[in-house]
Amino acid sequence: MRWTPDGRHTELVVATDPRHPGRPVLTDEDGEPRLVDDGKVISRQDFPPSWSDAPPAARPPYDPARLRAHLAETVRTETPSTPELLDATQQLLDHWTLGARESAALARLLADAEGLRPVGEVTDRLDRPGQAYVYDDHSGVRHMLILDPSTGAVLGLELTFTTDQPEYGVRAGDVMQYSAWLR
Known part of the structure; x- marks a missing residue:
């Protein structure tokens, strides 16, 4: 080495x-x-720079560029797509409670994610006010990211079907998965 x-x-x-x-x-x-x-x-x-041998368990950096590399390492690709960034974000938040600097870096990073667009104010499933951003992928799934409007911290991620999929008994609008984090 x-x-x-x-x-x-x-x-x-x-x-x-x-x-x-x-x-x-x-x-x-x-x-x-x-x-x-x-x-x-x-x-x-x-091998790219690494903060440990096993991201996302490694302490996340608070610089947006380094955080992007950290998330890319989590999903094992050099240039993660927006859905991959959202998946990596979920893995990160399942391991870490981010501080203000890390949350700010994550918000800046996600602000530049291609295809992630604001849709307005929402109330999340834990009855908290939030700002929603969505990404519609090509498989009929909508990814919704919910941020705390005052801190920029991620409150939740939701996957919803956008088309009927009768072979699975699913209708457009059905929630496929939801994750929420408390601070």
Whole structure:
């Protein structure tokens, strides 16, 4: 492993037998045992900066760019789509109660999410006033994010069907999933 100051690292796997330097080494790369030259690079993989080995359990950063990278790592993609960001947000909030700085960073990050649009004031399922933002995906599901209008903290995330799906006994408007967080 080779680490950089910003937390990125590269994993380099090289065929070698320290007991017999310079001699060929047996490897099972690609599932087939064969001899390779000592020092042959078997694999090289670069990893992005990480705040732990297991996000979202790692403490979330309060800088929007670093928080985006943290959420991207949670859903295992470099450029998460809006639904993936919302899924990562749910995972994050299931592990952490965000402070004011982290909540502000998350609100700034989600404000730039493509396709997430404001729909106005709502009362969430716990009878709290909130500001709703929705994203309609291509599978007939609406993602609704509810933020506290005074603090920007996420109050809830709701998934609702936007089309009838009779094969599942579902009608447009049926709630598929709802998560709420208390502070």
